[in-house]
Amino acid sequence: MTDADGLAALAAIFADPTRAAFCLALMDGRAWTAGELARHAGVAGPTATGHLHRMVDAGVLVEHRQGRHRYVRLAGPQVAQLVETLHAHRPAGPPARTLRAVTARAALEAARTCYDHLAGRLGVAVTDALTTTGLLDQDNGFAVTPAGLRWFDREMGVELVGRRPVARSCIDWTERRVHLGGAAGAALCATFLERRWVTRVGTGRALRVTDDGKTALRNLLGVEGLTNAA
Amino acid sequence: MTDADGLAALAAIFADPTRAAFCLALMDGRAWTAGELARHAGVAGPTATGHLHRMVDAGVLVEHRQGRHRYVRLAGPQVAQLVETLHAHRPAGPPARTLRAVTARAALEAARTCYDHLAGRLGVAVTDALTTTGLLDQDNGFAVTPAGLRWFDREMGVELVGRRPVARSCIDWTERRVHLGGAAGAALCATFLERRWVTRVGTGRALRVTDDGKTALRNLLGVEGLTNAA
DNA sequence: GCGACACTTCGGCGCGGCCCGAACCGTCGC
DNA sequence: GCGACGGTTCGGGCCGCGCCGAAGTGTCGC
Numbered sequence: 001m002t003d004a005d006g007l008a009a010l011a012a013i014f015a016d017p018t019r020a021a022f023c024l025a026l027m028d029g030r031a032w033t034a035g036e037l038a039r040h041a042g043v044a045g046p047t048a049t050g051h052l053h054r055m056v057d058a059g060v061l062v063e064h065r066q067g068r069h070r071y072v073r074l075a076g077p078q079v080a081q082l083v084e085t086l087h088a089h090r091p092a093g094p095p096a097r098t099l100r101a102v103t104a105r106a107a108l109e110a111a112r113t114c115y116d117h118l119a120g121r122l123g124v125a126v127t128d129a130l131t132t133t134g135l136l137d138q139d140n141g142f143a144v145t146p147a148g149l150r151w152f153d154r155e156m157g158v159e160l161v162g163r164r165p166v167a168r169s170c171i172d173w174t175e176r177r178v179h180l181g182g183a184a185g186a187a188l189c190a191t192f193l194e195r196r197w198v199t200r201v202g203t204g205r206a207l208r209v210t211d212d213g214k215t216a217l218r219n220l221l222g223v224e225g226l227t228n229a230a
Numbered sequence: 231m232t233d234a235d236g237l238a239a240l241a242a243i244f245a246d247p248t249r250a251a252f253c254l255a256l257m258d259g260r261a262w263t264a265g266e267l268a269r270h271a272g273v274a275g276p277t278a279t280g281h282l283h284r285m286v287d288a289g290v291l292v293e294h295r296q297g298r299h300r301y302v303r304l305a306g307p308q309v310a311q312l313v314e315t316l317h318a319h320r321p322a323g324p325p326a327r328t329l330r331a332v333t334a335r336a337a338l339e340a341a342r343t344c345y346d347h348l349a350g351r352l353g354v355a356v357t358d359a360l361t362t363t364g365l366l367d368q369d370n371g372f373a374v375t376p377a378g379l380r381w382f383d384r385e386m387g388v389e390l391v392g393r394r395p396v397a398r399s400c401i402d403w404t405e406r407r408v409h410l411g412g413a414a415g416a417a418l419c420a421t422f423l424e425r426r427w428v429t430r431v432g433t434g435r436a437l438r439v440t441d442d443g444k445t446a447l448r449n450l451l452g453v454e455g456l457t458n459a460a
Numbered sequence: 461g462c463g464a465c466a467c468t469t470c471g472g473c474g475c476g477g478c479c480c481g482a483a484c485c486g487t488c489g490c
Numbered sequence: 491g492c493g494a495c496g497g498t499t500c501g502g503g504c505c506g507c508g509c510c511g512a513a514g515t516g517t518c519g520c
Contacts, residue, residue, distance in 0.1 A: 004251035004271075006320035007313075011244035014237060016508075021234035035466065041234075047509055049468055059321060068466045068517040082319050083237075089312050090236035091289060246478075265496060277479055279498060298487040298496045 013058050014086055018043050019051050023060075023074070023083045028205040029116035031064060031071035077181065080115035107206040111198065114205075117185030118192065122209060126188070127179040129221035135180065144184055155220060158187040243288050244316055248273050249281050253290075253304070253313045258435045259346035261294060261301035307411070310345035334436070341428065341437040347415030348422065352439060356418070357409040359451035365410065374414055385450060388417040 014020055021041040026032060032040075038048035052072055055061040060079050064071045074080050111122035118126060127135070134148025144152070144160060152158045160183060180188065192198045197213030200206070209217070217223040244250055251271040256262060262270075268278035282302055285291040290309055294301045304310050341352035348356060357365070364378025374382070374390060382388045390413060410418065422428045427443030430436070439447070447453040 003317070003320075004254055005247050007254070007316050008245055008247040008250040010320045011241045011250070011316055014241035015245035017235050017238045018508080020238040020241070024234055024237070033466080034468095043508090044510055045467065046469080046511085050508080053468095070467065078319060082315065085312065085315055086237050086241055087233070089308060090233075090240045248478080263496080264498095273478090274480055275497065276481085276499080280478080300497065 010058070013055060013060050014083070016051070018047065019055060022048075022051065022055070024087070026061070026072070026074050027080060027083060027115055028113050028200075029073070029080070031073040034070045034072070037072070074115065077115060081181075084114060104206070107201060107208075111207040111209060112205040113189060113207060114179070114181070117179070117181045117189045118198075118207075119179055120207075122198070122207065123179040125223045126217070126221060129223050130180065142180060142182075142184075148184075152184065152187065156188065156191045158191060160184055160187065240288070243285060243290050244313070246281070248277065249285060252278075252281065252285070254317070256291070256302070256304050257310060257313060257345055258343050258430075259303070259310070261303040264300045264302070267302070304345065307345060314344060337431060337436040337438075341439060342435040343419060343437060344409070344411070344435075347409070347411045347419045348428075348437075349409055350437075352428070352437065353409040355453045356447070356451060359453050360410065372410060372412075372414075378414075382414065382417065386418065386421045388421060390414055390417065 014023065018041045022037050025037060025040050034048050034052055035045065037052070038045055041048070052061065052063070052070070056063050056072065060075055061072045062075045064073075074083070109120055111118070111120045113119065114123065117123065130148065130151075131142075134145055134151045136143045136145055149160055152160050179185070192213070193200075195212070195216070196210055197216050198207045198209050201208050244253065248271045252267050255267060255270050264278050264282055265275065267282070268275055271278070273281075282291065282293070282300070286293050286302065289305055291302045292305045294303075304313070339350055341348070341350045343349065344353065347353065360378065360381075361372075364375055364381050366373045366375055379390055382390050409415070422443070423430075425442070425446070426440055427446050428437045428439050431438050
């Protein structure tokens with residue numbers, strides 16, 4: 001019976017619309033302040049404080065106090081994956097009605113971050129391109145080939161060593177296909193942002209591929225025809 | 231915001247200890263009657279009825295009425311996987327204290343069903359043995375090799391054709407390793423039960439490997455030293 | 461120091477969920 | 491038919507949770 005209690009306690013963390021909104025916002029992998037989350041979810045300060053306490057106690061979030069700010073972020077990739085899984089299995093709601101919602105959805109489908117790596121059509125396209133030479137599908141994830149290691153080192157300036165798993169697969173919420181996560185995915189995403197091949201749109205998870213980025217993706221990976229959101 | 235609502239609504243289904251207990255019980259892949267579930271979870275009839283209605287409406291369970299009985303089972307492998315994921319990520323409770331709980335846990339760790347296929351040390355051992363010849367680790371699951379297809383046909387008397395995915399990987403809750411799910415895993419489990427290589431222990435998910443089973447596993451797959459629960 | 465600000469604690473309100481007992485409805489066995 | 495039985499519906503009690511406004515604490519900028 002205690003097993004069921006534990007499962008229920010974990011599920012309860014995500015079973016409130018406000019806490020779920022926090023989680024989805026934090027899926028961009030960044031640390032948000034309590035106030036930002038409160039405004040994002042449309043609740044008052046005290047309400048956000050209570051939720052954050054509960055989520056930190058449950059180990060779903062970690063906090064980092066700095067001056068008068070309280071930053072929180074997802075506790076790790078396992079949590080991000082759990083959120084993504086729940087998100088993918090959630091009953092499909094009615095399609096978006098307002099223009100604002102439609103364009104936001106389209107932007108997310110085109111390109112976004114999934115915790116700390118690339119997702120959406122962009123993420124899947126990049127992963128597919130890498131799979132031809134640098135990645136091997138493997139038990140429960142990807143393995144980076146020696147050629148892939150060299151590619152990351154030369155083209156991305158990232159040496160993939162040490163901590164495991166270096167590559168993890170993540171099922172995409174909109175595409176329903178796997179894309180690259182893990183340390184390699186995070187490094188890729190960080191490099192793309194650093195070189196301004198992609199830029200964040202607004203405050204959410206959506207990304208926009210820059211002109212430089214389109215050129216680079218075509219030359220480096222042969223990825224074509226990435227359309228932005230309408 | 232509607233995204234968060236959907237995620238929360240799905241999580242809420244699992245956020246009650248009684249419903250969670252139902253889900254864990256149903257993880258044996260069989261159909262249970264409302265009364266069985268009520269007794270198992272220690273609640274009264276009306277309470278179980280209410281929960282089952284809610285879970286069926288949410289699409290987590292499917293029901294099948296037969297005479298004065300109402301049978302329910304998990305709606306599909308996706309739901310089973312979601313439950314298994316939540317179960318794996320749940321905060322580790324205090325270790326079992328009573329002798330009864332310890333032996334029950336040990337039995338589950340040794341061998342059990344995971345929805346409709348084999349799990350625990352038995353499931354992992356069988357999967358490992360098959361991986362040497364009959365299975366290939368692959369993107370998001372396993373692929374059955376031609377040799378594997380022949381093996382299933384000749385040794386198990388099962389022709390794996392048609393519906394996909396024929397093989398799926400499932401992360402084990404106790405072993406933290408992948409094991410064989412999908413149609414192939416289900417066929418394997420069904421054959422093992424049919425030939426009485428394994429038998430169900432009590433009413434739960436636990437399995438016991440029979441003497442016949444030990445012999446067969448050693449001869450067929452070279453799997454040794456499967457110990458039963460204490 | 462002294463406001464402005466981010467966050468927290470406290471108290472209280474109201475909704476919704478979980479649970480049960482009692483009564484009701486269909487099915488099964490005789 | 492007529493009990494026994496599985497399941498359901500109804501009604502009501504209860505507790506927990508989510509929410510906020512007001513007041514308090516610590517930090518930053520001047």
